Amino acid sequence: xxxISQDTTIGVANFWEVTPVPNAIRDLPFxxxxxxxxxxxxxxxxxMVYARAGAGIRxxxxxxxTPTWAAGTFSLxxxxxxxxxxxxxxxxxxxxxxxxxxxxxxxAWFMRRGVTPVNCAASVAAGVTxxxxxxxxxxxxxxxxxxxxxxxxxxxxxxTVVRAGTGVISDSLIFFAGGTQGxxxxxxxxxTGVGSAAIIAEVFPDRVRATIVNSAAVTxxxxxxxxxxTIFYNLVSIDEAFSQGAIT
Numbered sequence: 001x002x003x004i005s006q007d008t009t010i011g012v013a014n015f016w017e018v019t020p021v022p023n024a025i026r027d028l029p030f031x032x033x034x035x036x037x038x039x040x041x042x043x044x045x046x047x048m049v050y051a052r053a054g055a056g057i058r059x060x061x062x063x064x065x066t067p068t069w070a071a072g073t074f075s076l077x078x079x080x081x082x083x084x085x086x087x088x089x090x091x092x093x094x095x096x097x098x099x100x101x102x103x104x105x106x107x108a109w110f111m112r113r114g115v116t117p118v119n120c121a122a123s124v125a126a127g128v129t130x131x132x133x134x135x136x137x138x139x140x141x142x143x144x145x146x147x148x149x150x151x152x153x154x155x156x157x158x159x160t161v162v163r164a165g166t167g168v169i170s171d172s173l174i175f176f177a178g179g180t181q182g183x184x185x186x187x188x189x190x191x192t193g194v195g196s197a198a199i200i201a202e203v204f205p206d207r208v209r210a211t212i213v214n215s216a217a218v219t220x221x222x223x224x225x226x227x228x229x230t231i232f233y234n235l236v237s238i239d240e241a242f243s244q245g246a247i248t
Contacts, residue, residue: 002180002203003038003046003097003114015048016185016202018098021105025073028107032078038114042181043235046114049094053102054079059186060119060233061101061137062148063110064091064243080110082137083243087145089132090245095238099185099201112240115154117184117226117233123157124234132243139234144247151241157232160225167193167218174218175207183208186233188225193218200224 003015015038022028034050049065054077057063062083067076083093094110095118102108121133121140130139130153131146139148161182167174174194176183180203189198195212202209226233 002205003040003043003048006037006039006045015097015109016099017108018100018102019107022107025075030107032107035112036109040115041179043115046116047112048097048109049078049112050107051078051080051094051110053096053104053106053108054081055104057082057096057098057102057108058119058137059096059098059101060117061096062118062132062139063094063096063137064089065094065110080108083132085132085134085136085138087132087143087244088246089243092240092242093148093151093238095236111238113238115235115237117186118236120157120232120234123227123232124153125156126153128153130234130236139236145244147244148236148238148241149244151236151238153234154237155226155235157227157234159235160223161187162221162223164220165191165218165222167214169193169216170213172201172210172213173207174210174214174222176222177206179205180208183224184233188228189222190225191218191222192216192220194222 030050038046063080068079070077095116097109131142133140165174187200193216195215198210198212
């Protein structure tokens, strides 16, 4: 899932890259709050927002944006924090797009429109609405006062993507002659020669980098699974989605 920019802005970073904590706002490559249109061959068009992690954020965590006044710089800090898990919150939501969890003060891209994996507590069927979980930063099956409006599951977390891959022993790269369309960072890998418990760390057009080196020569089909029975990455289509507000 290597989204690329549709924007003419010069110097757009890879959207999965996280900016380390800067010494000053002027050191950032983008203005906080910058919005860029993006495209992926598998998932289509989308829109990303550049913002600061106001606290730790899990991979593909569900977030809310809170502009916070910073007295020292006389400006608003565009802080993203995980959705608190509160019912009837009534806030727009975003999905963090890094390849690992974000830590406070880092800057990263957050999706507000498009198709993205979402960190969930359960698999949800395709075509079904989804809701926020009681656990901060996660979604799950819909519940009273918890629906994510303008959001629907595109692919459940039970989905797998199978592609023919190759790789050499003790290397972390797996190559796919047919391309990496449909694969995303965080997906769980298995197959002949794939290291045990390997996870996709980065996706490139013709290969992926795994978190665990290959245990042997990688041959034949490599499978990416959207869950590990604890974390479930449902692919969700969002369009400026928001957490349901008060209903009484």
